[in-house]
Amino acid sequence: MKPVIGIAACGSADNRQFVTEAYIEAVSRTGGIPLILPILDDAALLTDYLQICDGFLFCGGEDITPLLFGEELLTDRGSTDLFADRFHLALMQTVLHAKRPVLAICRGMQIMNLALGGSIYQDLSLRPSPTLQHMQISGSRKDPCHKITVSQNSMLSDFLGTYANVNSFHHQCLHFIPPQIRPVATASDGVVEAIEIPGHPFALGVQWHPEVLLSLDPGMEKLFSTLTERAGSCLFPGSAG
Template sequence: MNPIIGIVSCGFMNERQFVPQTYIHAVEASGGTPVLLPCTSQEETYAGYTDICDGFLFCGGDDVTPFLFGEELLTDRGHTDLNTDRSHLSLMRHIIDSKLPLLAVCRGMQILNIASGGTIYQDISLRPSPSINHVQLSQSRADVSHKVTLSSNSLLYNICGESLYTNTFHHQCIKTVGEDLRITGITADGMIEAVESVTHPFRLGVQWHPECMYCTSAAMQKLFHEFIKFSSNSKVIHVV
């Protein structure tokens, strides 16, 4: 039986919740069974999610409400939704506690970092050093825009090699890294593009969108296949 991968809803839109098709396709094409997980205010529901799923894919989305990581609002850029933010942070903490495999994409990586006690920059312009453009202008989300250098002795390095070119669609980024996380990918301007757990074999956050590159990038296909492979053995990892 293929591993069940819980794909977390991106949030609320006009009283609806949604997940882009690209996430579903990447999971299915890599050998997983996708199950869409809605946000909810019921904590017991999240315990049910960790019972039925073998791994979790946390999608991208809007910005995170600043007071949830201890800051006042400093910029007028972006959009936030407090209900989505609270739901995502609560579910992320359940996933961390469950010790199940996790692939967190873009906003998902930022949620992972905040749930682990870290912080983010509300806008890249608030970083103390100059930044390259991290919101690409190409018509296709599969196009690549910048180079990410990966740390040796990291999960991503073992999967993708010492560097790779990725797409980029974000104006927020990690400031301080949360507990049990380490930086494993950066761009030329020092922007944090990937973090991994120090203690878990597959708890990974990436700032780019690998699901959009799945059909054109062998490295992103390998990333998803490795995620599905770890999820296939997740109950063994969970017991240990």
């Protein structure tokens, strides 16, 4: 049986929880069974999610509530959802502790950083140095926005090489990065664009949106195919174990 990839619901609107179709299609295209995981206020379900999923995908979404990383609100940009934030943080901590394969995209990468004790800038304007425009305005989400430089001897460099052009749809970014996490890609302004967790079977976070770039760059597809491969090769109690 194909590995089951649990996709944490991106958020909610009009009493409906949702996941953007591109994430579902990316998992399916690369050999996984996509399973949407609802946002619920029940800690016991986190263990249940581990039982039924072989790997996990965290998506983009709203801003993260500043109080969760020890700050008060400093800007009027973006909206937050404390209920979703708490669920995503708890699920990420559970997944990382269990060493399950996980790919975290945009907000998901920020959740990964926070889950291990890191912090984020509430807005790029709060960084002490000049910053690129990271919230692109273009005709297509597939359009490139800026270049990233990838660290040598990183897992990401195996997929993308030393440089890549990426799209960009964020106004927050990583600030303090805990020692368990290795930054592995940056934009020209120093903003961290990707992170990995050394010693973990597969824990990768990227700030851009590779789910819409699969048809344009084989390296972007490799992010998802490696997630499903690692999920399928590990003997978990889930469907592929």
